[in-house]
């Protein structure tokens with residue numbers, strides 16, 4: 001099974017300088033066979049960073065995180081993709097956990113920030129607005145799309161893997177930050193094998209999120225409605 005580790009970036013040079021050196025090289029130990037970046041139009045030196053480190057880059061013809069997923073599916077000839085955002089949120093030591101679960105037959109593997117042994121970026125805050133909103137979206141996905149299998153605890157996390165076959169089947173088309181939510185809802189509807197493991201989410205190491213809470217939240221509500229009424 002050939003697995004690609006897909007780095008998703010839009011202006012992440014500062015974070016890359018800290019995170020990239022901690023990512024293992026491709027090989028049997030690391031749990032993936034190649035590293036590729038999909039870039040959404042960076043202008044801050046991210047592309048130069050990749051060039052210096054010999055990381056091949058797929059340049060997006062259209063911006064958006066969902067567009068980045070489509071570019072990976074179209075351009076890479078792998079059996080599965082692990083999506084990784086090198087901004088500090090995602091735990092590098094968990095990258096190796098995807099492959100065994102894919103080999104055991106998972107169609108999608110999600111690193112969950114909501115299981116008992118997990119940590120969410122907001123866990124040390126009193127008001128966990130994003131986490132609470134995430135949990136509402138989780139609940140909606142599970143109630144309205146799940147037919148069997150375990151409750152999905154983190155339906156929107158980006159740190160995840162999907163097989164090429166599953167990606168083909170789901171025909172994903174969300175262009176933006178709702179891509180993972182669409183993937184989870186469709187996977188549940190198609191009764192794919194979705195497996196989660198707990199992860200410890202870190203804090204962003206530099207820069208700022210490109211997903212402001214309120215507009216992004218509204219996009220999620222619209223995405224849920226679209227999937228619900230089109231099913």
Ligand SMILES: Nc1nc2c(ncn2[C@@H]2O[C@H](COP(=O)(O)OP(=O)(O)O)[C@@H](O)[C@H]2O)c(=O)[nH]1
Nearest residue numbers: 008009010038040063064065068085209210211
């Ligand atoms: N390829 C690509 N990556 C993107 C795009 N927009 C955001 N990203 C990356 O997606 C990751 C997560 O984005 P971030 O803004 O941190 O969202 P948050 O983690 O949900 O707060 C980061 O590595 C971003 O650089 C895009 O249009 N294309």
Ligand SMILES: [Mg+2]
Nearest residue numbers: 085087089204
């Ligand atoms: Mg992030």
